Amino acid sequence: MTQAVGVTRPGGRSARTRAAVHAAVRSLLDESADGTVTVAEVAQRSGVHTATIYRRWRGPEGLVLDTLFEELSHRSPLPVTGDLRGDLLTYTRGLLADLQAPGNRVFVRAIAAAVRTGGLSGLADFAEPRVRQVEEVLAASGTTEIGFLDVGELILAPAYAHTLLGAPLTAEADAERLVDNLVAVLDRRRSRKAGR
Template sequence: MVQETGRARPGGRTARTQEAVHAAVRELLGENPGGVFTIAEVAARSGVHQATIYRRWRSPSGLLLDIAVGEINDRSPVPATGDLRADLSAYATRLATGMTGPGALDFLRALIAAANDSVEELALPRVEQFQAMLDAAGAHELSPVDIVELILAPMYLRAMLPVAAWNGLAEAERLVDNVLAVRERRAVSRAAAGAAGRPGA
């Protein structure tokens, strides 16, 4: 059965608050291509009190990151079918394809901008999606950090530095091969360590 993980959307008043704030941020960004806005401007435009915005998003960069995470979750859901190669390939291929579209680097820019803020929980849903994919495949040798380091980071770096012709689909498969090779190497090392620790080994 094909399953794709995704961020649970808030409901009721929380959803209305989020929608109003996100809409206000997008309007302000449209009016100011430089991407500079204040919480006070968002509050005035959205009708949501500043204290509420500060409590939930903490800063303009936190707002940008929340919007970017939501958009990337919608655009590129993480499969969790139990077939790790197929899931990684589907995810990496969508990611590579999206790198050539408008706003491809918005998530990375938002993450960098929010690096000094305590906004880990805004990116947590994506981490949980990676973990769900690994759990479905029984890939206990890997962690979400491995997906970030072995697929996300090199893909974004390559998109930022278009120094030569790039075959995104071929690159996606190469990165997936790297992840699976790391998993296999760790499994072998773990098995060898276990055998060495047994009596009589």
Template sequence: MTHAPGTARPGGRTARTREAVRAATRELLAESTDGTVDIAEVAARSGVHLATVYRRWRTADGLIIDAVVDDLDSRSPLPATGDLRADLHTWITNLLTDLTHPGHLAFFRALLRAGGDGQDTLAFAEPRIRQIQATLDAADATVLTWMDIFELVLAPAYVRALLSMPMDPATEAVRLVDNVLAVRSAREHRAAE
């Protein structure tokens, strides 16, 4: 079966390569004292040719972002039941809990280091963005976008954790959910006028 250029096959060599590189990145990240990895070390540990790693991930931060987004997708998927309050509360509680553990700021630090190359960051974060949008779509929250969730939930949660002031999942999850729902309500009210 022929695939369009740039599309991923669901299995086979491409999937094995991707998983080997992600596993090596995770291992090296866990061993790292400064939250960084070296592309050559990832290639050596994964058994994937250095040129392949550079071609697919481009930078060490791209490796970290891809591995962490993959971890987030499997460890903390966003529910999409249609009950926005419940879905957000479940996900935000998991997020805030994760951010209280050492090592869970690698994603945020990689984003900061990646700096101006927002296109690469968005490309690797695309699966997570689709999950956020699916949660919003399931709840018919058409006035909200993934960027709203970034600004109202992810930005404050990660910044507080980075400043060693992580949010308490038991109390702050409710507040963040209320903020998202308040923005939704205000926008829907404006649209109805």
């Protein structure tokens, strides 16, 4: 997959530009009731020209997605120990706890707004580094029967949907259930494969 437009090489002016834009986006999202920002607002707050923003991030959806996926990578790293259930359980507990924080709910609203206006292809470009991290967890455990889409459907989608609906799942009550659902799918696929 090609590099996301908002992803730049570290260091130098590009890194400073990206940091200024991310700080502006985060600040504006904290003030936003609906999880959206405009390019004009980001340009004014960051001091980065609108043409640069459009060239690198394509529009407001790209700005939001790049900023939030970058934050997510730092705030909620994925463990890679080779123990699939353990790694996914640690990750899911962290994700659900993170989504409980009122300030982080804007992340979910922003993703929903970006998908509504930019479609899944725009989301995929900026989510690609996170997708790779999930795939590393799966690969470390030797798992080939499930992929990122399975993790998305059985862990991420319920977590984000409940948060959007105002009834976030909790790490204590729901993390094991979500991970167990994914492991059950993995076990069924392995059984089918072995039965061939």
